Amino acid sequence: MKIALAQLNYHIGNFESNTEKIIKAITDAKSQGADLVVFAELAICGYPPRDFLEFSEFTELCDNAVKKVAEACKGIACILGAPTRNPNIKGKDLFNSAYFIENSEVRTIVNKALLPTYDVFDEYRYFEPNRSFECIEFQGVKIALTICEDLWNINDNPLYISSPMDELIKEEPELMINIAASPFSYNHDDNRYKVLSDNSEKYQLPLMYVNQVGSQTEIIFDGGSFVFNEKGEMLDHLKFFQEDLKVYEFEAGTIRGLEPGDYKPMEDVEQIYKGLVLGIRDYFSKSGFSKAVLGLSGGIDSAVVCALAAEALGAENVMAVLMPSQYSTDHSVKDALDLAENLGCKHEIIAIKEAADAFDRMLEPVFKGLPFNVAEENIQARSRAVIVMAFSNKFGYILLNTSNKSECAVGYGTLYGDMAGAISVLGDVYKTQVYQLANYINRDREIIPVNSIVKPPSAELRPGQKDSDSLPDYDTLDALLYQYIELRKSSREIIEQGFDEEVVRKVLKMVNIAEFKRYQTPPILRVSPKAFGMGRRMPIVGKYLS
């Protein structure tokens, strides 16, 4: 039997385009002789549909779209992720399901048992967990069909009390199929590989895994659908960060014609680069926009964002606005201009002094000669936001935020100033990783001026200001932040690792008091296992511990 894996880029709630893509893939698979084509989890509506699922109109549209796909499914079978209604009066109203459709008829509906409800996941908010397990049967072959998390309960501290495969294996299936919507992070590929390998080895069955690809606001899917043999060895995988469709032959309990291969994961920096480019591109294309604006300072963060945006949208669709303050150095302007020229993107120069001076004069009767402090620094940063947002409002550009994760963490940024934007490109990329990205971007030629990379980071909002005046060096800062943000260690545990106690206390305090700022920042493209935003939900008014 020939089985096609269809790895597609869905758009949440866009039933027209999703259905069209799915039907086209069915046609493609059929033309390649496939008997069965497998689509991802919640393929029909995109993932995560979030509170759309609370609108009965939405689930009706899902039903209608499934009917359309079923009609197109003639002379072939398909497995298709979609929400379905729970017929039981007790429990949540919906299931997260996999339709098994053969010759236009729904043969079985399999429901997800393990509902991820942590980090960016909220599945128990919407779905009732499945409690009864049965294999599907196609052309005489018993298939253990599961949905994403159903396979992930395979570790030493399992998150769930049951394991669907432990039930399904009792029916002696010949093949496992898992449909997923498993978000990307730079370390996700390693975990995923291990989980899939462990499952196929434990149950001694070949495994076909189909993931989504594409970006949904902040959540990026990298694709990378996999095929494993019954010994836990990888046979093949689909493309990363792209749509793909491939047909495999399954016969007599085994996948034919493929030898176990070595899996060489991409370098983290390349994964992050590709993830961010996809994230920007899909944010714009799925929102119906094409042009971006950003403030270009001559520093490394905005330079990297500008290069990523040029790659994602085309340089001709990127407007870089240089907004020097009276404290900006000449070389900053030159570095920014060099970058714009290297990329070939549009640029404008608008000095902010006139607006900043106007505010200073207007506030003089109230401030009465009080010394220059963060108030005046922020007036400059906010004047810049007024300017780039005016570009957005006048010409339809979408503002890209250029703050990095280290800054977001310690609150080193101005709310309604440089923290503005429709989407944050680097908000999940630590400063040390931004340097890696810059070098990656420059791998073939100098796109980002070396000056932007080597000079000491500065906000240039007062004379001679440098990041290192108020922050430890970024190697130390990022290592410390990783312990607190990603690993959720206490100050005591972090200090025990050898970090300076005073620095730890100061930095953790900065992180905590910046919660109110982060609440109002744009959605952040997620590339790490713990990004700020929907996956990290901290109290704002609370007494912090560290």
Add this chain to the structure above:
Amino acid sequence: MKIALAQLNYHIGNFESNTEKIIKAITDAKSQGADLVVFAELAICGYPPRDFLEFSEFTELCDNAVKKVAEACKGIACILGAPTRNPNIKGKDLFNSAYFIENSEVRTIVNKALLPTYDVFDEYRYFEPNRSFECIEFQGVKIALTICEDLWNINDNPLYISSPMDELIKEEPELMINIAASPFSYNHDDNRYKVLSDNSEKYQLPLMYVNQVGSQTEIIFDGGSFVFNEKGEMLDHLKFFQEDLKVYEFEAGTIRGLEPGDYKPMEDVEQIYKGLVLGIRDYFSKSGFSKAVLGLSGGIDSAVVCALAAEALGAENVMAVLMPSQYSTDHSVKDALDLAENLGCKHEIIAIKEAADAFDRMLEPVFKGLPFNVAEENIQARSRAVIVMAFSNKFGYILLNTSNKSECAVGYGTLYGDMAGAISVLGDVYKTQVYQLANYINRDREIIPVNSIVKPPSAELRPGQKDSDSLPDYDTLDALLYQYIELRKSSREIIEQGFDEEVVRKVLKMVNIAEFKRYQTPPILRVSPKAFGMGRRMPIVGKYLS
């Protein structure tokens, strides 16, 4: 036996103050002869602790605080909400628990079975549901002890497949005790009353219910702890929106010395008023701030916020900044000044023309004489934000946002302009309800100038602008929004109710395309059953249906 109900205002993560309050209540209860004192759900750490629960440091501090309370619990017993560790390797690591402590010893730990995971609730994110049920026993009396949601599965479409009381009743308890952290909304009191009454009637047991009081960022708790007899009749309740402690006598299966009373719920407008005042007060006191700043336009929204802030913080701690534009009318400035005078709060007048003109000049080379549009309107709104934030940065004022729910819904507001602020006071109050609040505030004397109430609403960002130019009248708009936001009806269903089709389509489209704006607005004090913010999680990049 004498049972005290302790309804306290906790502060998330502030173990020192929570423990002190709890121990003081134990002392008070003991001095009134109580044998048992009952505290709310997660009293030890405050509710909701959110991702604090993922830090092992946090749960250790919970354990230590419980130990301290236990030590103080001599010659008396207590029931106390706290997280505990799940000893089973399988499942989530924590339970949402009730300690039963007698004479400084932990006698029993009861775990919550039904974990609300909808709207603002995320309990399954952290907790494993309880699956084994046993009554506690105190002085020979069997008590069915449950935690909040455990009693709420009592309707025609239950959200959970099990019901803890159906298990506990088999042991023939004599009394039900429920500890809760049940957030306020203006219709919550009616639901709560019915659920409690239905439970006591169904199980024919008296019921004591203890809720939290106080506000935690956006979530407000109204207190209102209740005592019901075994016939579903209310015997008594504690105060609303205040701390309270009361002692009841339970003897021979019944609560002594109280007659069933009529429950007269507060009017919605009074509930909302008291909720918002508590919300502002606790936001400031729990954050360690005391002074507020806001932009006062002469319109009704900022007037109501100013009055609420003066009530919550004292008029002397409120700074109202009047920032007329060249399109502001003279009467707007006069109305704003009248209000500041009526309240006795501080004020400053700073015209924004100079800054707006500076931006216009700076952008002239780029805008090249393009006609005045939303770009220039937003420059004015954002210039105001720069000014009030400069007050905040220079003097330590906290900015109150003054947008109402109708505006938030349709995106009628400027991001980084009038949508700025640390906390949104009216973001869950429709414009029609703002008028009710204004009249309530004026119930004894004219505080809010009648002019601000009767004049047609306008943003005054271009000549002669009125809200009604681009929006239907607020009676229609709010009724329509209620169907979509609170009831999640489709456009078809709303049109079938008699709303004009064109208006419905236009308004729903406005609501949908404003998701990206709402993502970046401040936390909103929640007073309705469906507030924008953490309780309503919509995709930003998605194709909307209506």
